[in-house]
Amino acid sequence: MSRPEDILPPDLFYNDTESRKYTTSSRIQTIQSSMTHRALSLLSLTSPSLILDIGCGSGLSGEILSASASEGTPGGPHVWIGFDISSSMLGIALEKEVEGDLFLADAGQGVPFRAGTFDAAISISAIQWLCNAETSEESPAGRLSRFFNGLYASLRRGGRAVCQFYPKNDVQKKMISAAAIKAGFGAGLLEDDEGTKNAKTYLVLTVGGGDVRGDITSVVAGMEGVDVEDHRRGVPRKRGEERKGGKQWIMRKKEQMERKGKVVKTNSKYTGRKRRIAF
Amino acid sequence: MKLLTLNFLTCAIKTCKSSPLSFPLHPREVELEILETDYNAVFLRNILPRLEWEALRVLAGELGLPSLPESSPDVSSLSTSSEEDDSETPTQVAQDLHRLLLETCIKEGKLVCGCCGHEYAVKEGVANFLLPGHLV
Ligand SMILES: C[S@@+](CC[C@H](N)C(=O)[O-])C[C@H]1O[C@@H](n2cnc3c(N)ncnc32)[C@H](O)[C@@H]1O
Ligand SMILES: [Zn+2]
Numbered sequence: 001m002s003r004p005e006d007i008l009p010p011d012l013f014y015n016d017t018e019s020r021k022y023t024t025s026s027r028i029q030t031i032q033s034s035m036t037h038r039a040l041s042l043l044s045l046t047s048p049s050l051i052l053d054i055g056c057g058s059g060l061s062g063e064i065l066s067a068s069a070s071e072g073t074p075g076g077p078h079v080w081i082g083f084d085i086s087s088s089m090l091g092i093a094l095e096k097e098v099e100g101d102l103f104l105a106d107a108g109q110g111v112p113f114r115a116g117t118f119d120a121a122i123s124i125s126a127i128q129w130l131c132n133a134e135t136s137e138e139s140p141a142g143r144l145s146r147f148f149n150g151l152y153a154s155l156r157r158g159g160r161a162v163c164q165f166y167p168k169n170d171v172q173k174k175m176i177s178a179a180a181i182k183a184g185f186g187a188g189l190l191e192d193d194e195g196t197k198n199a200k201t202y203l204v205l206t207v208g209g210g211d212v213r214g215d216i217t218s219v220v221a222g223m224e225g226v227d228v229e230d231h232r233r234g235v236p237r238k239r240g241e242e243r244k245g246g247k248q249w250i251m252r253k254k255e256q257m258e259r260k261g262k263v264v265k266t267n268s269k270y271t272g273r274k275r276r277i278a279f
Numbered sequence: 280m281k282l283l284t285l286n287f288l289t290c291a292i293k294t295c296k297s298s299p300l301s302f303p304l305h306p307r308e309v310e311l312e313i314l315e316t317d318y319n320a321v322f323l324r325n326i327l328p329r330l331e332w333e334a335l336r337v338l339a340g341e342l343g344l345p346s347l348p349e350s351s352p353d354v355s356s357l358s359t360s361s362e363e364d365d366s367e368t369p370t371q372v373a374q375d376l377h378r379l380l381l382e383t384c385i386k387e388g389k390l391v392c393g394c395c396g397h398e399y400a401v402k403e404g405v406a407n408f409l410l411p412g413h414l415v
Contacts, residue, residue, distance in 0.1 A: 047321050047322075047325060048319050048321045048322035048325060049322075049325065050322075050325075050326060050329075077317070077319060077322075078322075079283070079319070079322055079326075079381070081284055083408070085409070090405055094403055094404075094405070099316065101280050101281055101284045101404070102404070102405045103405065103406050103407075103408050104405055104406070104407045104408060104409055105291070105407075105408035105409060106409055106410075109291060109408075109409070109410050109415050110291060110293070110415075112288060112289050112290065112291035112408055113287045113288060113289060114287055114288075114289050114302055114331075116329070117287040117329070119325070135412060137412050138412070138415070146415070156329075277402045277403050277405050278402075279400055279402060279407045279409075
């Protein structure tokens with residue numbers, strides 16, 4: 001099967017059509033949600049934190065970060081800042097009125113936050129894109145090093161980052177972990193369903209001062225048999241039915257918020273319509 | 280973009296990283312909006328010691344918001360009950376901070392680096408931090 005990052009650069013691959021297809025696919029929603037929960041369990045957050053979401057896309061992972069502990073998000077609700085290179089993906093996140101702040105930015109150019117900003121960082125299905133340099137001026141190694149150096153500096157001491165990614169092969173897996181270690185992180189790779197076509201790779205990174213150094217055995221210890229459940233699975237949706245992020249859904253959420261006495265944006269003919277930020 | 284975020288954001292250009300002038304970025308020609316969100320006492324307590332208070336004061340001044348006290352309020356001034364349980368009532372200080380940091384947002388405008396002068400556009404609350412190749 002061909003890999004999207006071998007076809008086009010990310011901002012062109014995730015255009016309006018692909019971004020919408022991606023975000024509304026219930027199969028993708030289920031997979032991204034279970035990986036986000038898995039990453040959160042590896043972060044072990046116990047209270048509301050400031051989190052960076054790298055390659056946040058349309059906010060599928062962010063919505064989980066914003067949920068409360070009683071809704072299943074450990075330590076939540078968290079406050080998050082997300083960045084993504086695709087303005088179409090961010091446009092959909094805007095439509096959904098996600099809680100996090102959004103940036104149009106390229107992770108391969110670095111992380112523009114002052115030292116020690118974040119308690120934690122998360123990245124779901126994004127960093128394999130950094131292994132493709134888009135222009136001849138840059139190399140994958142240069143992009144990876146700018147990203148990991150910036151990430152390392154922007155995390156507070158003792159902070160953690162978990163990046164789920166789809167390595168193309170072992171060489172790429174090693175190149176990514178080596179770049180992280182070179183930036184100063186303690187790094188370990190965790191593989192779920194290793195060797196199957198559903199294999200998932202998590203790069204678990206720690207910034208000195210935490211309880212993990214060099215490997216992730218203490219993170220993974222006690223995690224055997226942890227199964228991430230997703231309760232949204234399996235209910236087929238009928239045409240015209242309310243869809244999460246759709247117009248009906250937004251209107252209902254707004255009503256709920258209004259009842260709670262909150263100020264919500266007035267509905268217009270654009271509510272729930274396609275949005276795109278044109279820079 | 281929440282004002283909280285501006286308290287952590289720096290210029291993305293490499294040669295600015297080491298300059299103290301690259302933080303905070305300065306808002307210009309901005310339109311603000313209030314987006315309400317649930318009060319989160321534990322988060323506020325967590326983030327307060329990490330704020331650059333002086334930068335927040337500068338920012339409030341540049342945005343024409345009411346001026347802030349000279350030094351950061353203490354974490355203990357955020358709630359009235361000494362027990363840190365969920366039922367504590369936020370003090371006026373806590374409510375003001377919540378409104379300023381988490382509900383006051385930049386909707387449109389630009390953010391300007393005090394070191395290199397680069398302007399980052401903000402549209403619909405989203406800032407554009409993509410750099411042309413030669414500035415990376
Ligand atoms: C498969 S999507 C995942 C989105 C989101 N994390 C989720 O779980 O739904 C991959 C995302 O990575 C983004 N991406 C790819 N390369 C990037 C880069 N260099 N900087 C920032 N984002 C990037 C793409 O635009 C896309 O939104
Ligand atoms: Zn600058």
